[in-house]
Amino acid sequence: MIARVLPPVVMLILGLAAWEIAVRAGHVPVYILPGPVVIAQTLVRDWSTLYPSLLVTVIITLAALTAATVLGVAIAVLFAQSKWIELSLFPYAVILQVTPIVAIAPLIIIWVKDTASALLICAWIVSFFPILSNTTLGLNSTDHNLLNLLQLYGASRRQVFWYLRLPSALPYFLGGLRISGGLALIGAVVAEFVAGSGGIQSGLAYRILESGYQLNIPRMFAALFMITATGVVIFVVLTLVGHLALRRWHESAVKREG
Amino acid sequence: MADAAALVALRGVDKVYSNGVVALKGLDLAVGEGEFLSLLGPSGCGKSTVLRLIAGLGDLSAGTLEWSSRRGDIGFVFQDPTLMPWATVFNNIYLPLRVRGIPKGEAAPRIERAMEQVGLAGCGGAYSRELSGGMRMRVSIARALVAEPKILLMDEPFAALDEITRFKLNDDLLALWATQRWTVVFVTHSVFESVYLSTRILVMSARPGRVSAEVPIEVPAPREPSFRTSHAYAEQCRTVSAKLGAAMQA
Numbered sequence: 001m002i003a004r005v006l007p008p009v010v011m012l013i014l015g016l017a018a019w020e021i022a023v024r025a026g027h028v029p030v031y032i033l034p035g036p037v038v039i040a041q042t043l044v045r046d047w048s049t050l051y052p053s054l055l056v057t058v059i060i061t062l063a064a065l066t067a068a069t070v071l072g073v074a075i076a077v078l079f080a081q082s083k084w085i086e087l088s089l090f091p092y093a094v095i096l097q098v099t100p101i102v103a104i105a106p107l108i109i110i111w112v113k114d115t116a117s118a119l120l121i122c123a124w125i126v127s128f129f130p131i132l133s134n135t136t137l138g139l140n141s142t143d144h145n146l147l148n149l150l151q152l153y154g155a156s157r158r159q160v161f162w163y164l165r166l167p168s169a170l171p172y173f174l175g176g177l178r179i180s181g182g183l184a185l186i187g188a189v190v191a192e193f194v195a196g197s198g199g200i201q202s203g204l205a206y207r208i209l210e211s212g213y214q215l216n217i218p219r220m221f222a223a224l225f226m227i228t229a230t231g232v233v234i235f236v237v238l239t240l241v242g243h244l245a246l247r248r249w250h251e252s253a254v255k256r257e258g
Numbered sequence: 259m260a261d262a263a264a265l266v267a268l269r270g271v272d273k274v275y276s277n278g279v280v281a282l283k284g285l286d287l288a289v290g291e292g293e294f295l296s297l298l299g300p301s302g303c304g305k306s307t308v309l310r311l312i313a314g315l316g317d318l319s320a321g322t323l324e325w326s327s328r329r330g331d332i333g334f335v336f337q338d339p340t341l342m343p344w345a346t347v348f349n350n351i352y353l354p355l356r357v358r359g360i361p362k363g364e365a366a367p368r369i370e371r372a373m374e375q376v377g378l379a380g381c382g383g384a385y386s387r388e389l390s391g392g393m394r395m396r397v398s399i400a401r402a403l404v405a406e407p408k409i410l411l412m413d414e415p416f417a418a419l420d421e422i423t424r425f426k427l428n429d430d431l432l433a434l435w436a437t438q439r440w441t442v443v444f445v446t447h448s449v450f451e452s453v454y455l456s457t458r459i460l461v462m463s464a465r466p467g468r469v470s471a472e473v474p475i476e477v478p479a480p481r482e483p484s485f486r487t488s489h490a491y492a493e494q495c496r497t498v499s500a501k502l503g504a505a506m507q508a
Contacts (some may be wrong), residue, residue, distance in 0.1 A: 145340040148315050152334055153357040153405075163353065167344045249343045249385045 034218040039225065042218040050207060050219075054226050057188055057203035060116065061230070064123030065184040069177065071124075072131030080139035080165060090136075097129040101187055105194040116201065119191045126187030127180040134176030138169025171250050174242040181234040189227060264288035264326055265409060265441050266312055271321035272466075273307050281307040283466030285321070289409070294435060294442045296452035296459045298498065300506055304467025305445040309334075309411045312443065333402030333410040333440075337417055339394035341386040347373070347397050348382035354405040365404075372404040375434055392423035399431070409441040416451070428454055429483060449502060453494045454486060461498065463505035470505040473498050 016036045022028075023035035030038055043050065075093070079086035105122050112118040142164050150160050192205035202210075204223045211220035246253035266289045273282040281304040289295055289312075297305045310316050311323060313332055341350050351372055355365040373379055376396040386394055395415060402410055416424040432455060435442060446452050452459050453475055461471040475494055477485065485491050 143340060145336045145338060146342065148310075148313075149334060149336075149340065149353075150357065151315060152313050152332060153354050155357045159357055163356065164342070167342065170344065249387060251387070254387065 031215050031217050034221055038218050039221045043222040043225065046219055046222060050204070050223060050226060053202055053204045053207045053223070054230070056116075056201060057185075057192070057205070057227070058230060060119050060123055060188040060192075060203065061185045061234070064120050064127055064188060065181055065234075067120070067124045068128035068131055068180050068184060072128045072176070072180070073135050073173065076132050076135035076139055076169075077161075079136050080161075086136065093129060093132055096125055101126050101190055102194060105191045109191075109195050115195055119188055119195065119203075122191030122194075123184050123187030126190075127184035130176040130179040130183065131173065132176075134172040134179075135169055138172025139165050141172070142168045171242075171246055171252065174238075174245060178235065178238045178242060181238045182231055185227070185231050185234060265291045266323065266325050268308070268311065269322050269324075271311065271323065272319040273304065273311065273316070274319040280466040282311075283468055285468050287460065287469055289441060289443055290458075291326070292439050292441055294444065294455055294457045296444045296446055296456040297462055298446060298449065298452045298459050298502060299462030299467070300464050300502075301447060303462040303464035305447075305462055306413050307467065309413050309443060309445055312409075313411055330408030331405050333405065333407035335395075335398050335402050335410070335412040335415045337414045339386065339391075339398040341394060341397055341401075343386055345385075346382060347378065347384050347386070347389070350386070350397055351401045351404050353401060358405075368404055369400075372400040375403060376400045377430060390423075391419055392427060395419065395427060403434075403438075407440060409443065412442065412444045414445050414447065417447070424451070425483075425486075431455070432481060449495055449498050450486075453491060453498055454481065459498055461501045461505050471501040473501060 020035040020037055023033060034042075075089070079090065101122055104125075105118075108121050109115070109118045112121060146164055147160065150164060155163070188203065189205040192203050193209065196206070196209060204227050207223040208220050211217065211223065243253050248254075268285055268287045271282055271285040271287075272280070273285075274280050285304075285308065287308065297308060299305050307316070311318060313334055314329075342353070345353075348369055351369045352362060352365055355368065356362075369382070370379075373382060376399050378393070378396050378400060381389070381393070386397065389397070398415070416427055419427065428451065444452070444455060456475050459473040459475065460469050461473065462468065463470040473494070477490060477494075
């Protein structure tokens with residue numbers, strides 16, 4: 001465990017130190033590039049502004065990820081019921097996925113009055129596809145001989161679904177979830193950039209825009225750091241969830257014997 | 259084998275797959291109650307197709323398939339162990355009973371007994387990736403046995419195993435069959451395996467598949483491992499090999 005954590009931590013400390021030294025030695029003004037110490041000070045000083053924004057962004061991200069999980073899995077289950085449903089609807093899921101969110105976010109923000117809901121929809125659009133496509137693939141990847149076996153035992157469709165299809169789809173779903181977690185955050189931030197709305201209900205993206213207008217670059221970095229940290233936490237948590245769910249049986253989670 | 263005692267009989271059976279391959283043509287075959295019947299033939303001769311048809315996993319293109327009485331429970335063992343990797347050994351064996359809606363508590367003694375029969379006692383909590391190939395095959399057999407089938411269909415179950423493991427499983431299977439006396443239809447491409455296990459061998463020829471010879475093996479059960487090195491065994495193997503050779507020429 002120490003061997004895995006130590007190298008990146010050492011690297012981080014060295015990198016930050018080099019950054020700080022470079023900024024000080026070169027007398028770089030803070031409105032061009034602040035050093036890590038100034039950023040940390042700003043983070044503490046502006047916490048009362050930044051923290052509510054963090055909460056807004058995190059709530060939108062998690063809500064979008066939850067909606068993506070529920071709807072992604074539900075639609076995948078629907079697809080698994082019939083090839084026809086999958087063939088008729090999957091292309092539209094792809095269209096939704098390949099259209100850049102930046103391009104359609106203004107429309108959604110115009111159509112949906114409530115800004116928070118508009119952001120949520122944008123983040124959902126960006127994040128639901130990996131869950132949908134992975135879960136669909138997983139539901140269709142059941143071992144054919146196991147399906148034969150259940151047919152032999154006279155199992156109902158419902159039994160086949162619960163006993164075989166759903167468990168075989170689990171690793172695929174978890175892989176999709178891990179991608180979607182990061183995408184939900186990106187979607188939430190990008191949509192807020194497009195919305196560009198201010199007020200008490202603004203998230204970290206708006207804090208970055210605002211800091212840019214005011215040339216408050218240290219605060220911009222502080223907000224950026226919070227977004228990145230949130231993304232890392234989401235990734236680590238989802239990886240952990242996947243590991244716990246699969247640790248006894250799936251090759252991806254089981255330690256290889258040396 | 260007199261047809262009167264047949265548990266299941268196929269008459270004039272054709273099987274043509276949707277891609278146009280004629281797997282079986284005019285196949286006649288009767289499985290007697292309590293016998294250990296081996297289907298022996300080169301790959302692609304439709305042996306597995308016969309098993310799948312008996313199991314009801316496909317439709318006949320022509321001919322009839324008749325059960326002497328109500329179609330009883332069928333146990334099926336594939337060449338791969340075909341276990342659910344996310345489930346423990348216990349839950350894998352529970353599957354056929356679970357499909358029937360038998361609660362786990364009620365099923366537990368039967369599952370324990372099936373595990374004991376195949377030499378897996380105490381392994382219920384293991385996952386399939388933690389087991390060796392031979393052990394996985396034992397789980398697969400236990401799963402086939404747990405529902406107490408009338409007939410056990412085995413599709414080259416030991417083909418992928420090493421010889422030592424295969425011999426051991428052969429002996430264990432024979433010992434079980436000697437006490438339980440279900441009917442077995444065993445598909446194999448090994449002359450030695452078929453002679454060692456069977457009471458009767460049907461040699462099949464390929465493209466399209468049909469029965470080309472029948473060889474009863476009249477060595478009474480229980481067969482000891484010493485049977486493998488006996489003169490009678492060698493003699494039978496020679497006969498069956500010759501018939502297999504003839505079937506492949508035809």
